[in-house]
Amino acid sequence: MTDISQSLATRAGVLRLLAHVLRDGRMLGDGASGLDGAAAARALRLAGLTLRHMGRADALLAGRMQRQPATRVRDILRLALTEVFEDGAAPHGVVNDAVALARMSPRTAKQAGLVNAVLRGLVDDRAAWDALPPPSLPPWLRKPLAKAWTRPRLEAIEAAHLRGAPLDLTPKPGVTVDGAEVLPTGTLRLPGGQVSALPGYSEGDWWVQDAAAALPVRLLGEVRGLRVLDLCAAPGGKTMQLAAAGAKVTALDVSARRLERVAQNLARTGLEAEIVEADALDWAPDAAFDAVLLDAPCTATGTIRRHPDLPHLRDARDVEALTALQYRLIDRALTFARPGAPVVFCTCSLLPVEGEHQVTAALGRHPGLTAEAPEPADFGLPPLAVSPHGLRLLPDLWAERGGIDGFYMAVLRTPA
Numbered sequence: 001m002t003d004i005s006q007s008l009a010t011r012a013g014v015l016r017l018l019a020h021v022l023r024d025g026r027m028l029g030d031g032a033s034g035l036d037g038a039a040a041a042r043a044l045r046l047a048g049l050t051l052r053h054m055g056r057a058d059a060l061l062a063g064r065m066q067r068q069p070a071t072r073v074r075d076i077l078r079l080a081l082t083e084v085f086e087d088g089a090a091p092h093g094v095v096n097d098a099v100a101l102a103r104m105s106p107r108t109a110k111q112a113g114l115v116n117a118v119l120r121g122l123v124d125d126r127a128a129w130d131a132l133p134p135p136s137l138p139p140w141l142r143k144p145l146a147k148a149w150t151r152p153r154l155e156a157i158e159a160a161h162l163r164g165a166p167l168d169l170t171p172k173p174g175v176t177v178d179g180a181e182v183l184p185t186g187t188l189r190l191p192g193g194q195v196s197a198l199p200g201y202s203e204g205d206w207w208v209q210d211a212a213a214a215l216p217v218r219l220l221g222e223v224r225g226l227r228v229l230d231l232c233a234a235p236g237g238k239t240m241q242l243a244a245a246g247a248k249v250t251a252l253d254v255s256a257r258r259l260e261r262v263a264q265n266l267a268r269t270g271l272e273a274e275i276v277e278a279d280a281l282d283w284a285p286d287a288a289f290d291a292v293l294l295d296a297p298c299t300a301t302g303t304i305r306r307h308p309d310l311p312h313l314r315d316a317r318d319v320e321a322l323t324a325l326q327y328r329l330i331d332r333a334l335t336f337a338r339p340g341a342p343v344v345f346c347t348c349s350l351l352p353v354e355g356e357h358q359v360t361a362a363l364g365r366h367p368g369l370t371a372e373a374p375e376p377a378d379f380g381l382p383p384l385a386v387s388p389h390g391l392r393l394l395p396d397l398w399a400e401r402g403g404i405d406g407f408y409m410a411v412l413r414t415p416a
């Protein structure tokens, strides 16, 4: 394969991934670019970058085109502009490949001339790109976030999304990784890199987990020897933390496919947990647990730094369905813990309706239920992380250290 055809193949792979997200409504990480190895990784990175900057590309294109082009043509143009202005690609090669991509499909071949003309008029105009406002979240998310966190905070969150995220690892006790920064929370942080090539991967010394996602388990304190229920467990990041800390873990999840990932992760790390495939709303254990962790399904909007596809895949209807499910899961989780035992509720959402409001509502409907507000400093976190009943993390926190995912977590207890 020549260099030219390799770059073309990679860009065709990016178009497949964009169609998977924008047309099929599926997660970027589940998409197939049709490529292998380094080309597949490059296509995935470029698709993510294009999704992050899509609003800006569309704004620039809107000024140049009277009619909306075919969706594939639009994606070709979006990718080309993103590569030139955000990835430092040479305009000449980008335009040539964009025209070739249009010609590749009978449905868009006739628009190859349009692609050429539009791009030639734009790729040298960096000033026009730089003058565009930074990409913003879609209205379904922007509105409630501005209300909850103020507009300047929202803009700081959007800026954090654009910066992306470092690579965070949770080590087994005593494990270190050369070159990694040790965060005050205990997470090991690297700028990035191919995960499976890092030292300690095949030995199962650590697993990938954002610094925020590693905190809910720590709120449970010492768990050695305790029977702990990990209620929505897959793919198993928190299950591994609990098992590594010496807990007897039951890892429950409704998804058989996702539970396979738990089993694989446990096998790689040599850790043990009982795996249960069940709907938490129907399931009943033989005996109450010493601690319960409810990492409830949510919009995952706290992870947009890593998943730029999310704002394009979710909408306000998802929020409604998920908050209703969280409400029911909290009530169920409280019945699984022995009286007085901790039940950690957490979600990786930026929306208070999936965090603070859920805990306030649970306190209102369960007489005697308490929620302890953890002290942020105990976990090396800035005071901004404090919230009425729990810990609130937003992606603009720790900007100088590389940020942290958005999360909410609280420790609930029924009366002893």
Ligand SMILES: C[S@@+](CC[C@H](N)C(=O)[O-])C[C@H]1O[C@@H](n2cnc3c(N)ncnc32)[C@H](O)[C@@H]1O
Binding pocket: 231, 232, 233, 234, 235, 236, 237, 238, 239, 252, 253, 254, 255, 258, 278, 279, 280, 281, 295, 296, 297, 298
């Ligand atoms: C946020 S993810 C959990 C992430 C996991 N705790 C970790 O740290 O790797 C939410 C999980 O909830 C599961 N889930 C959704 N509804 C459920 C239900 N009714 N019962 C059990 N699990 C459920 C999903 O399959 C998904 O794996």
